[in-house]
Amino acid sequence: MAKSFDELKITHPCFGSHGATTGRIHLPVCPGCNIACRFCERSLNDTENRPGVTSCVLTPEQTIPLIKKAVELSPEIRVAGIAGPGDTLASDNAIKTFRLIDKEFPHLIKCMSTNGLLLSERAQEIIDAKIDSLTVTVNAVDPKIEAQLNDYIIWHGEKIEGVKGAEILIKNQLEGIKKIADAGITIKVNTVLVPRINASHIAKIAQTVSEAGAKKYNIIPLIPTAKLKDEAAPTCQEIHEAREAASKYIELFLHCNHCRADAVGVPGRTEFSKQLYAAFALSSNADEVLKENFSHG
Template identity: 60%
Template structure:
C-alpha cells in the first residue's frame, strides 16, 4: 500500500512545503486530445506546461535523472507530464519501470488527460505509480465540447459532445480504479472564465466522489484557439477555489511547470544543464 503521509511530506505538488524537488521527464511525444488552449512547443524560453527543450527516449531519461540528482539532491519525485499524453504511447510506463529498478527511492508521479486511463489503469497500478494527476476540465459534455476540438480514440477521430462524453466517462471510471488501488490522485482543472468558471464546483464534487483527494485550479494561459479569451484574475481563481473547497482539498501553490522542469519549484531550475543537447523530436498534435 502506498504511504499517503510520505507522499504529502516529500511531493512538492501534493503538499510538501519546503525544499522538495521534482524532475519532469519529457518522454511522451504524442497526444490523443486536441485541447483548444494547448500549444505544445519545443523551446527553452517559455515557462508553461506543454513545453520542453527535447523529447527523450526512456533510456535517456534514466541518464538525465543521474545528472539531475547530482545537480539537485533535493529531488524526491520523478514525474512524467508530457509534453504529450503519458498514455498515448508506452514511453512513460516503460520509463517508470526503469526508474523503479534504478531509483526506487524516488516517488513516481504521472500526469494524464485520462482518455485512456480506464483501460490502462491496471498497467499504471502494476508499474508502481505513487501519485497520479488527471486533467479534468469539465464533467458536462456540453461544456467539455467547448474546451476540446476532438479526440483520437482507438484510431478514430471524434468531435463535439460525442468526444467529450467519451473523455469524461473514461476519466471518471479511471480515477475510480486508480483510487481503489490506494494511489493518491490530484485533479488539474484549467479555469476558463468564459466556459467553465461556474462549473468548477461540480467538477470538484464528481472527482472527489470518484476518489481524488486533491484539486488544483490552473488559470488559463490565453493561446492557440483560446488566445482571445481573458486570463482569469486573482478574484476569479480565489472564488473557484472556495467553491471547490466545499468538496475537496485544494492545492494553491502550482507553478505551471514545463514538461522538463528540474529542481525545487519556485526556487531552482536545472533543466538546461540536464537536458540541453538531447535529441529533439517535434510532434504537432496538441497535449491535453
C-alpha cells in the same frame, strides 16, 4: 506499495500544504497526444515556462543517465514525474520509463499526469508500474461544457468531435480515477479555469472527482493561447471564487508554478533544466521534429 497521501504531503512538492521543500525532475518522453485541447500549444523551446513545453523529447532509456546527473545537481530531488509534453498514456513511453526508474531508483516517488482518455483501460498498467501519484486533468464533467474546451479526441484510431467525444473522455476519466484510487494511489485533479466557459462549473467538477476518489484539486488559470488566445485570463477574484467553490468538496493545491514538461529542481527555488538537458538541445531540424512527434493520436 504506493506512497500514502500522508507520506506524499511530506515528500511531494505538489501535495505538501506548506510550499515546496523537495525537488522533482520531469522527464519529457511522451511526444504525441490524443485530444485536441483548445488552450494547448505544445512547443520545443528553452524559454517558455508552462506545461506542454520542453527543449527535447527523450526515449525511456535516455532518462536513466539524466536522472543520475539531476540528483547530483539537485540532491533535494525526491520525485520523478512524467507530464508530457504529450499525453502519458497515448504511447507506451511513460510506463516503460517508470519501470526503468523503479529498477534503478526505487527510492524516488513516481508521479504521472494524464488527460485521462485512456485512464480506465490502462489503469492496471499504471498500478503495475508502481506509480505513487497520478494527476488527471478534468476540465468539465458536463459534455456540453467539455466540448467547448477541446475540438476532438482520437480514440482507438477514430477522430470523435464535439459532445460525443467529450462524453467518452469524461466517462473514461471518472472510471479511471475510481480504479486508480481504489488501488491506493493518490490522485490530484487539475482543472484549467476558463472563466467564460467553466467558472460556474468548478464546484460540480470538484464534487464529482472527489466522489470518484481524488484527494487534491488544483485550479490552473488559463494562459490565453492557441484557439483560446482571445479568452480573458481569470482575475484574482475569479480564481478566489473558484477555489472557494471547490474547497467545499476537496482539499486544494494552491502553489502551482505552471511547470514545464522538462522542469528540474525545487519548484520556485531552483531550476536546472537548461543545464541538464544541454546535451539534448534542439537541432536544426526542430520543425520536422515538431511535425512528426507533436501530432494527435
